[in-house]
Amino acid sequence: MGRVPATLDGSSGAHASTREEVVPLLLDTGALYALADADDDWHVRVRDFLKVERQSLLVPATVIPEVAYLLRKRLGAATETRFAESLAAGEMAVENLTPRDLARCAELLHIYDFLGFVDASVVAIAERLKLRALVTTDRRDFARVRPAHITAFQLLP
16 A cells, blocks of 8 residues: 555545555655655655555664654654654554664675665665665665665665
């Protein structure tokens, strides 16, 4: 049931899915922040992309505190609360890291000195789930990563 989390961007632009997709859309911090901040350069692209996509939305657990911090610091407590409500309502599924993911994060941090832990966790989860695409605004870093299961990620939107 891919949709724009209504409580996050303040709209009611949700679309119900007519069928369940096998492959979820994995979202990183930048995409979630852009969705909430109408003044962000990526806001319209991310919002419009998620309005038409039918896949379920998946957020790494490591992304949540980073998004929450940015939302509170830049947009205020009410926006952070809407984000928490969106998660609680199940508008996005949360993917936890496994011990193997944590080991892969450490490997990725050794390989890519520009990659932080949160982005490494996004890569590790994408590899484990064999996902080919990431919903991200971070073209610079994710374009430089070579995932274990494919040549490169497709960066959306």
